């Protein structure tokens with residue numbers, strides 16, 4: 001057969017749209033999962049184009065935006081990750097991959113500011129090393145699904161300071177490991193963390209993702225929170241946030257991490273300044289998961 005000859009069976013006989021033609025061509029693709037995902041993307045774009053009357057200018061603008069995102073990346077910056085976060089893709093996947101029973105504390109993304117090796121602290125010790133900020137006593141209880149205290153749970157905590165900066169964002173302005181610590185629960189499943197009130201912080205404002213958020217009328221400010229990673233023998237590791245319920249940005253977290261179960265009240269306390277109490281509920285290893293359909297579109 002001549003190299004330019006196309007077998008008659010391969011010539012589309014109908015006026016099939018590209019997605020349908022692609023489906024036929026991918027029927028015997030060597031990587032079936034990749035083929036299915038690629039086809040779903042093409043089909044989604046087809047639906048988008050039809051439902052929103054996309055123009056050639058729209059496609060050029062999309063390609064230009066994606067090009068800008070790539071050009072904004074460097075060794076110190078990952079604009080693609082920021083885009084995935086800001087569109088909720090990261091949070092959607094995290095919810096799907098870390099399904100837990102309803103009664104368990106929800107898992108969230110760890111974020112970019114976690115550091116291993118935080119100093120060990122005894123219950124009641126402080127993690128604020130520069131004595132700056134509004135004092136806060138955070139009372140952390142760790143329970144199992146039945147409400148029984150979990151002894152020996154390791155609680156790592158990290159947070160931004162009163163200016164909205166993590167210690168590793170401002171190494172010249174904060175002591176190393178400021179506002180980071182590692183505690184262990186006793187038989188009552190409780191530790192007292194002496195710290196300061198964190199302040200919310202904004203996502204980077206100088207790249208194509210922030211420009212997109214601005215065009216959409218969306219904010220870049222994360223509501224104030226403390227972050228935790230809790231490990232205990234026999235339980236699934238829990239990585240999560242606890243948010244200040246009264247923060248003005250509580251309903252507009254650009255990373256979609258806020259959940260009703262992750263809110264705490266920071267209340268005035270005559271002895272401590274502010275006090276917050278939160279109960280972390282761990283799910284045992286091997287706990288039956290919720291069905292995937294609960295998280296579609298979430």
Ligand SMILES: [Fe+2]
Nearest residue numbers: 111113225227
């Ligand atoms: Fe954070």
